[in-house]
Amino acid sequence: EAGVAQSPRYKIIEKRQSVAFWCNPISGHATLYWYQQILGQGPKLLIQFQNNGVVDDSQLPKDRFSAERLKGVDSTLKIQPAKLEDSAVYLCASSQRGAGPGDTQYFGPGTRLTVL
Amino acid sequence: QKEVEQNSGPLSVPEGAIASLNCTYSDRGSQSFFWYRQYSGKSPELIMSIYSNGDKEDGRFTAQLNKASQYVSLLIRDSQPSDSATYLCAVNQGGTSYGKLTFGQGTILTVHP
Numbered sequence: 001e002a003g004v005a006q007s008p009r010y011k012i013i014e015k016r017q018s019v020a021f022w023c024n025p026i027s028g029h030a031t032l033y034w035y036q037q038i039l040g041q042g043p044k045l046l047i048q049f050q051n052n053g054v055v056d057d058s059q060l061p062k063d064r065f066s067a068e069r070l071k072g073v074d075s076t077l078k079i080q081p082a083k084l085e086d087s088a089v090y091l092c093a094s095s096q097r098g099a100g101p102g103d104t105q106y107f108g109p110g111t112r113l114t115v116l
Numbered sequence: 117q118k119e120v121e122q123n124s125g126p127l128s129v130p131e132g133a134i135a136s137l138n139c140t141y142s143d144r145g146s147q148s149f150f151w152y153r154q155y156s157g158k159s160p161e162l163i164m165s166i167y168s169n170g171d172k173e174d175g176r177f178t179a180q181l182n183k184a185s186q187y188v189s190l191l192i193r194d195s196q197p198s199d200s201a202t203y204l205c206a207v208n209q210g211g212t213s214y215g216k217l218t219f220g221q222g223t224i225l226t227v228h229p
Contacts, residue, residue, distance in 0.1 A: 026172030033217075042120075042204050043160065056216055091159055105217060107159040 002026065004106065004108030005094050012114045018080035021111045025073070025094030031055075032069055033105060034077050035091040043091055079113075087115045119143065120207050122220035126215040131229050135192040139220055142186070148208035149181055149188045154222070155201045164190060168183030 005024040013019050031050050035043035046065065048056040051072040052059050060067070064083070069075040079086055089112050093105040123138040137151075148167050152160035166172045166179040166188065178191040188207075192199055205220040 040221070042206075042221050043217075044219070045216055048216060104162055104165065107161070112160050 003108055004092055004094055005091075006108040006111055008111055009109060010038030010112050010114075013082055015084055015115050016081040018078065019082055019092050019113065020076050020078045021092075021113075023075045023077070023108060025075075025092070026106055029094035029096055029106075030053065030072070031095045031103075032075050033093040033095075034067055034075070035093065037089045037091055037110070039088070046077070049095065082113075082115045084115050087113055089113070119218045120205055120220040122203075124223075124224045128226045128228060129195050131195060133195050133199060133227075135195045135225055135227070137190040137192075137203050137223050137225070139187055139188045139190075139207075141188070141205075141207045141218075143191075143207065143209050143218075144183075144186065146183075146186075146207045146209050149179070150202040150206040150208070150217070151177075151179060151188075151190045152206060152219075153201045154204055155214060160204055163169035174179050184197055192225075195225075197227050197229055200226050202213065 007022050010086045011019055030043050033045045033114045036046050037043040049065045049069040054067045065079055067077045089110040092108040095103045095105045097103050120141045129135045151164040153163050154160045158218055164177050164179040166181045169181050171182055172179045176193045180189045202222040202224050204222045206217045
């Protein structure tokens, strides 16, 4: 079974530029998550999709971050414009149903973003 | 108070010893609890999940849950250098945030030969 795929793996941009990340979840997984992990901290949920609908985006900085999940499969996360504090690893995860007892989140390799 | 808090590290244990990792959480409605291992530069990998009070054992790993004390722990027996990593405690909150995982800050474990 293929895992969660993400691209690019690394990205370096100047502040105020825009950047986009792509995620392909495990086949058949209904729920997709985007996390931000700043160095030395645990992952922080940015947005959760159930199929192609948003379940939770309470911690997404909506003035600069946006995300979509077309057709309930792939997802893109965009930052525009980027700030220095956005430097982090962006992790995508997926799970079969939407979490709960017995439902496991599987993480992709992440995209390491550096904003200069 | 942080929603999920882990014992401050780093934690260093000799090879063959028991490593004990602790986590407390603030939401009494939390239903599911997870321990992830994260090697440097890699993504988190699930090693244990626990949903009921008591102990759950899987090989060298034992997770312990006490909902009354809002406490979850992970014991690693016969620690190996390959266990050196950051261990993340994650809590699944119930109710309207069903499915949302809240992570602790992580505890860095070093097992030295």
